[in-house]
Amino acid sequence: MADAKIEKTSVNIKVSGSANYFQATGEVIQFDGFLKVYIESTDQEKEEEEMPGFLPHMEKGNPLDLDQMEARERWTQKPPRFTEASLVRKLEELGIGRPSTYAPTISTIQQRGYVVKEDRDGTPRDYRALVLKSGKVTGSTRTENTGAERSKLFPTDIGMVVNDFLVKYFPNIVNHDFTAEVEKEFDSIAAGELVWNVAIDKFYTPFHKQVEETLEKSERNTGERLLGDDPKTGKPVSVRIGRYGPMAQLGDGSDEEEKPAFASLTREQHIETITLEEALKLFELPRDLGLYEEKKVVVGVGRFGPYVRHDGKFVSLKKGIDDPLEISLDRAIELIEEKREKDNKKIIRAFEEEPGLQILNGRWGPYINFDGENYKIPKTTEAAALSLEDCRKIINETPKKSTGKKTAAKKSTVKKPVAKKSAEKKPATKKAVAKKTTTKAATTVKAKKK
16 A cells, blocks of 8 residues: 655744734645545544644635634643653763663662652643633633653652762762763773773772762761641651651650650652651551451551551552551451452462471462472472472472582683684664654634635
8 A cells, every 4th residue: 555645734824913823733644545544444433533633735825714712721841750761862962871881770770779660640730721712712620630650760769868968079970071081081991092090090099089088077968858847746847868768757856855756758758849747647657447357457657668567467558549648447458358368379288287388379380388498399290289298208309508618619720812803893873863843832723714
């Protein structure tokens, strides 16, 4: 089937009695090609809808009558957050790193907890819209979802604290130009144009001195932020990085008789954005929800996030679904039962005469757990049919792990001839990335030909 021919078009529409004009941008189909079939099938499904982004055929000087005009309230959009791909492109633009170091760098900052990759839901926001049609203006309030992010990189509280510390005490090291210059020096060393120890000495001597001075002068940076005072007690409320992550503190420790109260922040809360009201609610935790099976059900926030505690066991709350400050007893019981069902499915078989021995379902298949040690079950063996004696036999036949250190074998002093590598370098090729241009208009005009 023949290709379609489409012309990108920009149309200026003059306004009678005014020097201003409207502009419409889109595409005009010069030759249908395969679109003839596509558009007809689309029309059968949605007859009343127009093809988005397409303009009708027009000639210069065609008169247009106003059909409808719509003006909507708009806000300035914040810069988009980085994805892994867009971060790599930015590093390339700044001359930081090499293709072989991009992936390890991005992986490292995530592993250390400086950055997280996740989805975040947007928040609803109202906006005003005015519509001019048939000589009448009507207004309405509409709602849109704003701020939604998908697979984006977000700095964590500890990441922002570390960044602030480095910017304060090592501004030359975190400077983009410094990193790019070091990369150039590495290239010069590889090409034999620069001696490596000269380059290292140039960097390390002042850097070592800078580290020594920082160790003497710098204070422990916790990213502390004062939110205000508690209306009930008058004590100051602050947030900072603690031993187990971001936390809120009620009181400053000046009262020797009463120690400050502490509460962990939830996953959705951050030191830079949490409010005084949100922080005060955290001190209501842990919260007693009631009784289930004649035992207390308590909800709280711990080192690994929000949880429900019942009968000495902990169940994690669902991220983005359950709020520890609002969760009900019924929902907590539902989570407890889900955890029990999951645990029951994990246990294939247990033995009353040997309580410490179980046959369990694992990530890599069934296995035997005995006194904290795991033993592999042969693939040809049906795990559910194993008896206690069969399990003991597998345990006894499994070779014990060696705890002794292996003696390193002596290396031969005979050197192997090193093959010479070709000095020719393959030319690097860059793929051209087409940048999309977007236009925003606060006013939408529908017009029809006379």
